Amino acid sequence: MKRIAVLTSGGDAPGMNAAVRAVVRACAFYNLECFIIYKGYQGLIENSIDKANARRVNNIINKGGTILKSARSSDFRTSSGRKKAYNNLTKNKIKSLVVIGGDGSFNGARIFQKEFNFPVIGIPGTIDNDISGTQYTIGYDTAINTVIQVIDKIRDTAISHNRLFFIEVMGRDAGHIALHSGIGAGAEEILIPEEDRGLKKLLNSLKKSEKTGKASSIVVVAEGDKTGKNVFELASYVEKNLPDYEVRVSVLGHMQRGGAPTCFDRVLASRMGVFAVESLIAGKSSVMVGIENNQLKLTPLENVTKIKSATNKDLLRLTDILSI
Ligand code: F6P
Numbered sequence: 001m002k003r004i005a006v007l008t009s010g011g012d013a014p015g016m017n018a019a020v021r022a023v024v025r026a027c028a029f030y031n032l033e034c035f036i037i038y039k040g041y042q043g044l045i046e047n048s049i050d051k052a053n054a055r056r057v058n059n060i061i062n063k064g065g066t067i068l069k070s071a072r073s074s075d076f077r078t079s080s081g082r083k084k085a086y087n088n089l090t091k092n093k094i095k096s097l098v099v100i101g102g103d104g105s106f107n108g109a110r111i112f113q114k115e116f117n118f119p120v121i122g123i124p125g126t127i128d129n130d131i132s133g134t135q136y137t138i139g140y141d142t143a144i145n146t147v148i149q150v151i152d153k154i155r156d157t158a159i160s161h162n163r164l165f166f167i168e169v170m171g172r173d174a175g176h177i178a179l180h181s182g183i184g185a186g187a188e189e190i191l192i193p194e195e196d197r198g199l200k201k202l203l204n205s206l207k208k209s210e211k212t213g214k215a216s217s218i219v220v221v222a223e224g225d226k227t228g229k230n231v232f233e234l235a236s237y238v239e240k241n242l243p244d245y246e247v248r249v250s251v252l253g254h255m256q257r258g259g260a261p262t263c264f265d266r267v268l269a270s271r272m273g274v275f276a277v278e279s280l281i282a283g284k285s286s287v288m289v290g291i292e293n294n295q296l297k298l299t300p301l302e303n304v305t306k307i308k309s310a311t312n313k314d315l316l317r318l319t320d321i322l323s324i
Contacts, residue, residue, distance in 0.1 A: 003033045004280060005049065005094045008066040009040035009073075009101035009108070012257055013125045013139025015265035016066040019100050021057040022273020023123075028054040030281060035094055039069045040101070041076035041108055044085040049092055061266055064142075064259045070101075076108050079115070086116045095119065096280050098273075102126035102137070103306040106288060110301045119285035122301060123272045127257055130174035132307045133299030134290030138272065141264040143170070143256050144180045151185035151218060154250055158216035161246065164206065164238065168231040168251040171222035174308050177256070179315045182220035188323045189219040190316065191234075194308045196226035197316070202234075203241055205323070210244060212324075217245075271296060 006023045008016045020036070027034035036056070038048040050056075060067055075081035089097065096119035099109045106122045113120045124131045127143035147169055158165050167187075171177045175192025182190035189205050191197075202219070209217045221231045229237060235247045261269070272289045275296045279287065287298040 002096070003035060003092070003094045004096050004098060004277065005035040005037050005089065005092070006068070006098040006100065007037035007040050007044060008068045008070045008125065009099055009105035010070060011102065011126060012066045012070045013127050013137070014064045014142035014257070014259055014261035015138035015269040016100055016125045017060040017063045018261060018266045018269035019123050019125060019138055019273040020066070020068060021060050022270045023098050023277055024052050024057045025054050026274040026277035030277065032277070032281075035092060036068055040071040040073055040105070041085060042071040042073035043069070044088055045073065045075050045081050047088040047091070049088065061270075062260050064261065072104065082112050082115060085112070086118065089118065096121070096285065098123060098276050098280075100125045100138070102128065103131050103304065106131075106301055106304050110286070113286045113301065119280065120301070121276045121280055121285060122288035122304065123276050124288060124290065125269075127177065128171060128174055129176040130306050130308065131288075132305045133288050133297075133303065135292050136268060138265055138269045139257070139261070140176065141268075142259060142262045144177055144184065145262055146256055146259055147177060147181035147252065148184040150252060150255070151181060151187070151220070155185065155216060155218060158218065162215055164217040164219070164245045164247045166219050166221055166231045166235045166247065166249045168221050168223060168249070170252070170256050172224040173306060175222045175225075175312055178220045178222035178225075179312055183315060183319060183322070185218065185220070186322070187220045187319065188214070188217040190319050191219065191221045191225035191227055192312060192316075193222055193224035193226055194312050195316065199227060199237065203238065206238065206242055206245065209323070210242070
């Protein structure tokens with residue numbers, strides 16, 4: 001019987017559990033033996049591997065985080081670490097590996113697959129939505145919905161005090177979370193890593209907001225925004241230049257990665273998990289599952305890269321119009 005193992009790697013994302021459940025249950029459905037690996041690649045190196053049947057994944061579709069735990073393994077970046085991982089897979093007679101994670105995890109998967117000619121298939125799970133070969137990654141929809149709920153709450157207090165808030169959201173390299181949550185929550189300005197529109201524009205826009213009688217202003221800032229100033233420096237810069245504003249800062253941090261997955265993420269993860277197993281059965285490997293126009297597809301891991309959104313420019317233009 002064919003033996004398949006599954007792990008979650010990199011930053012956890014809501015919906016990863018739904019994907020694990022889908023992989024384990026698809027294996028059970030197709031009479032394959034399924035193994036779960038704890039703590040990502042690190043657990044593989046440490047032989048932290050268990051057999052899993054369909055009942056092992058009861059009641060996890062609705063849970064945030066990952067029951068398999070996750071890690072960013074530095075050992076897996078070394079060839080001796082990868083050799084240990086390979087030995088543990090062969091020791092357990094595992095014939096293929098499903099990796100649920102982001103682009104860093106797929107880099108590892110690609111190298112591993114090449115080194116040992118070991119069948120690997122990727123499922124994109126990251127709140128950042130910054131992977132080529134798929135329109136959506138698992139966890140992104142939940143994260144942006146978490147963020148808009150929080151910004152709505154901050155807006156309540158901002159209006160009550162006529163304040164300006166700088167809100168930092170995740171996204172070291174890509175502004176998807178900032179742009180989508182910013183537009184969804186009616187932010188006045190959005191600062192992203194992809195584009196530096198200049199501090200002058202920020203000041204002018206805030207001046208305009210004040211003149212036109214806005215009771216509050218929200219500036220959503222992605223972690224890796226291009227202004228070169230962090231969210232606290234931005235706040236003091238604006239306080240200095242526009243002293244009429246009372247400014248506050250909120251850094252949302254890791255709360256964006258937690259919580260129950262949305263229905264969208266649960267369905268996406270379920271579809272991707274089953275498709276991954278079916279693709280392995282069909283003999284595919286060294287590919288990542290993705291979704292485009294609601295159709296599941298496979299992209300060679302070689303072509304999977306970290307991406308920024310082509311629609312970002314247009315969404316920024318939209319903010320300019322809507323924040324008038
Ligand atoms: O990759 C997802 C992500 O949430 C990024 O947006 C963020 O910059 C990073 O992970 C934080 O990683 P860590 O939890 O390792 O600090």
